Amino acid sequence: xxxxxLRNLGVPAGEPxxxxxxxxxxxxxxxxxxxxIRRALRRVIADPAAxxxxxxxxxxxxxxxxxxxxxxxxxxxxxxxxWRQWGDDLDPAAVRQLAHACRLPxxxxxxxxPDAHVGYGLPIGGVLATRDAVIPxxxxxxxxxxxxxxxxxxxxSAVERQPARLARAxxxxxxxxxxxxxDRGVRREDPVLEEDWSITEVTRRVRDKAWAQLGTSGTxxxxxxxxxxxxxxPELGLEAGEYLALMSHSGSRGPGAAVAGHYSRRAQExxxxxxxxxxxxxxxxxxxxxxxxYWSAMELMGRYAAAxxxxxxxxxxxxxxxxxxxxxxxxxxxxxxxxxxGRELIVHRKGATPAGAGVLxxxxxxxxxxxxxxxxxxxxxxxxxxxHGAGRVMSRARARxxxxxxxxxxxxxxxxxxxxxxxxxEVPGVYKDIEVVMAAQRDLVESLARFWPRVVKMAPGxxxxx
Numbered sequence: 001x002x003x004x005x006l007r008n009l010g011v012p013a014g015e016p017x018x019x020x021x022x023x024x025x026x027x028x029x030x031x032x033x034x035x036x037i038r039r040a041l042r043r044v045i046a047d048p049a050a051x052x053x054x055x056x057x058x059x060x061x062x063x064x065x066x067x068x069x070x071x072x073x074x075x076x077x078x079x080x081x082x083w084r085q086w087g088d089d090l091d092p093a094a095v096r097q098l099a100h101a102c103r104l105p106x107x108x109x110x111x112x113x114p115d116a117h118v119g120y121g122l123p124i125g126g127v128l129a130t131r132d133a134v135i136p137x138x139x140x141x142x143x144x145x146x147x148x149x150x151x152x153x154x155x156x157s158a159v160e161r162q163p164a165r166l167a168r169a170x171x172x173x174x175x176x177x178x179x180x181x182x183d184r185g186v187r188r189e190d191p192v193l194e195e196d197w198s199i200t201e202v203t204r205r206v207r208d209k210a211w212a213q214l215g216t217s218g219t220x221x222x223x224x225x226x227x228x229x230x231x232x233x234p235e236l237g238l239e240a241g242e243y244l245a246l247m248s249h250s251g252s253r254g255p256g257a258a259v260a261g262h263y264s265r266r267a268q269e270x271x272x273x274x275x276x277x278x279x280x281x282x283x284x285x286x287x288x289x290x291x292x293x294y295w296s297a298m299e300l301m302g303r304y305a306a307a308x309x310x311x312x313x314x315x316x317x318x319x320x321x322x323x324x325x326x327x328x329x330x331x332x333x334x335x336x337x338x339x340x341x342g343r344e345l346i347v348h349r350k351g352a353t354p355a356g357a358g359v360l361x362x363x364x365x366x367x368x369x370x371x372x373x374x375x376x377x378x379x380x381x382x383x384x385x386x387x388h389g390a391g392r393v394m395s396r397a398r399a400r401x402x403x404x405x406x407x408x409x410x411x412x413x414x415x416x417x418x419x420x421x422x423x424x425x426e427v428p429g430v431y432k433d434i435e436v437v438m439a440a441q442r443d444l445v446e447s448l449a450r451f452w453p454r455v456v457k458m459a460p461g462x463x464x465x466x
Contacts, residue, residue, distance in 0.1 A: 001037065010045045011064075013269040019060040027056050074105075074273040081107040084381055087114025087440035094123035100277050101126065106133040108345055111382045113352045114440035115391025115432060121280030124351030124392075127385045131345065133283040134291060134298075134335050136264040138348035142218075143260055143298055144305035145251030146331030147353075147362040147388075149229070149373065149451060150313045152322040156228045156242040159454035163418050165320070166226045166455045170420060173315040176459035178219050179254065181212035188215040188315070192307040195300065200293045202262045203300055206255040210304055213253040215311035219459040221389075221426055222250040223367070224312060226455040235448050236326060236360075236373070243325075245451055246316055247371065248309050249364060251333065252301040259301055263294040286346070295335075302334060328373060330354060330361035332388040340383060347383055355379065355386035355444050363445070365390045365434030367422065367456045368415045372438055374445035386444040390434040396425035400461075403427050417453055423461030 001024055003017060011020045020041065027037045044051045048064035051057055080102040085095065094116040101122055102110050108129045116125030121137035128138055158166060175182065182188060193214070197207040217224055229245040231238055252259075267282035268274075270290070274282055284291035309329060317324055335348045353361050357378030363386065364371040378384050394402065408427045412419055438447060 001034070001041075006041075007269070007272070009041060010272050011041075011060075012272055016060065016063040019063050023057050023060045030056065032056075074271070074275070074278075076103040077105055077107065081109055083110030083112065085112035085116070086382065086387075086444065087116070087437065090114070090116050091118060091123075093118045094125065097121070097123040098126050098128075101128050101138070101281055104130070104278065104281060104283070106130040106283055109340070109383060111352075111385055113382075113385065113387040113391075114437045115351070115387035115389055117392045119350060122348065122350045125387060126348075126350050127352045127383050128348045129338075129340060129345040129383055130283070130348070132286050134286060134295060134346055135281055135283045135348060136260055136267055136294060137280040137282075138350055139260070139298060139335050140333035140350045141257050141260045142251035142253075142333055143256035144302035144331050145249070145333045146305050146309060146329055147247070147249050147364065148309040148313060148327065148329040149245055149247045149362050149371075150317070150324045151229055151238070151243045151245045151326040152317060152320070153325050154244045154320065154322050156244045158244050159226055159228060163455055167418065167420055167457075169316050169319040170224055170226070170455065170457045173215075173319050174224050174312050174457075175216040176219065176222070176421065176457065178459075180216050180218070181209070182215065184212075187211055188311045190214060190307040190311055192303050195303070197300070199296045199300065200259075202259050203255070203297050206258045209258075210253075210255045213255070214304075214308060215315065216253060216308070217248065217250040217312070217459070218253055219423075221458075222248075223422075223456060223458045224248045224250075224316070225367070225453045225457060227371075227451050227453040229373070229449055229451045231449045236328075238326060246313055247362070247364070247451060247453075248312055250305070250308060252305040253308065255304060256301045259294070259297045263290065263297070266290050266294075298335065302331065305331065328360050328362055330359070338384070340380065347385075349385055349388075351388050351391075352385045353388045354384060355382070356384045359384075360448075361386065361445070362451075363387060363389060363434075363438070366428040366431045367419065367426065367453055367458070368412055368417050368428040369431075369434050371451040371453070372434070372445075372447045373449040373451065374447055376445055377443060379444050382444050386441050387437055390431040390437050392430055393432055394430055396423075396430075399425040399427070399430045403429055418455045420455070420457040421460045422456070422458035425461065426458055
């Protein structure tokens with residue numbers, strides 16, 4: 001029996017887990033079968049006080065009797081915290097996930113965006129406000145994943161007249177792929193690397209990886225692309241017209257995943273009493289050492305993700321000899337301290353983006369459909385949030401068996417899109433219609449402009465990293 005199975009049975013980490021492994025070894029040496037050991041463990045876990053005199057499992061029973069779950073026995077809210085959804089025909093499993101999240105005793109209010117689909121714990125497109133606690137899996141694995149759009153001082157016609165030049169800039173100035181990094185001689189630099197990465201043991205350990213991966217884009221739905229920004233009216237400090245723009249989507253890469261993994265496991269260790277459907281919603285109290293560590297690490301990952309995009313855009317623009325005339329960025333997969341309902345709450349937005357009054361953002365569609373540049377309306381019912389994209393309509397496995405590149409390439413040619421690389425699980429048909437999603441959240445954001453992709457680079461097909 002391994003540590004993971006013991007934790008699933010309800011043995012807490014630390015001394016109880018060490019004693020459980022030692023007891024199993026002693027029981028095997030005494031000739032006890034695996035099935036008998038498992039039955040004995042269940043008996044000890046169910047009633048430690050009754051097993052204190054057991055020759056083989058007495059020490060474990062004593063440790064279990066001393067250890068009470070930090071959060072106490074799980075008691076769900078009754079009735080659950082209120083929540084509301086935007087959009088029709090949402091994935092029922094995603095709806096159930098948000099409803100489950102609102103049963104947590106720390107939950108205050110929730111919202112579900114029109115791009116919603118299933119995630120770990122909280123659904124993608126889920127927004128959850130809590131009291132004095134943060135949920136690592138409600139933030140997500142790719143902490144602070146974000147969008148950035150930069151308008152360059154080159155003519156929009158460059159996408160038609162110089163596509164090879166633009167493609168070369170993307171190919172040479174960023175990297176895509178699972179665990180991909182820059183070699184030491186060409187690693188990127190940014191002030192974020194001079195910050196204190198020793199704030200937690202996890203961030204200290206991943207600092208060199210952060211340097212190596214700075215300016216890279218990973219896998220899955222991450223991309224860097226050129227396109228045409230279309231402004232029908234003067235807006236954003238620009239005249240009406242068409243502009244060449246660079247847009248990217250990626251997050252905190254391997255370092256963020258390491259932070260998420262470590263503190264998600266820690267939260268689950270602290271709340272072993274959560275039912276199966278809530279296990280990935282285990283939380284950390286913000287007045288605890290673990291909670292404060294995670295919050296500091298999360299915020300550092302936010303700054304690192306922002307630096308990641310800044311480096312990509314800076315190097316691509318330099319490669320082209322271009323200057324940035326406008327930049328807009330926004331992030332998701334994060335938790336914010338915000339005031340709602342007259343009190344400070346922790347607002348988790350997993351695959352959802354801030355949409356406070358006047359806040360600018362970028363909401364992408366797919367490699368062949370429009371991206372919307374938006375301004376938030378500050379809708380309090382949605383916890384001042386909006387969708388982070390169009391949202392998937394099928395799993396990656398189903399996408400791989402549903403689409404063929406021969407058909408997809410025809411569509412891309414029709415749309416004027418030059419695709420440098422991507423997985424078949426990221427083709428336009430795997431996403432919802434962005435215009436339907438935007439129509440469903442008219443009360444959340446105002447669309448100011450559209451960006452049309454023209455030269456697109458994503459990771460080649462393979463296992464998504466984030």
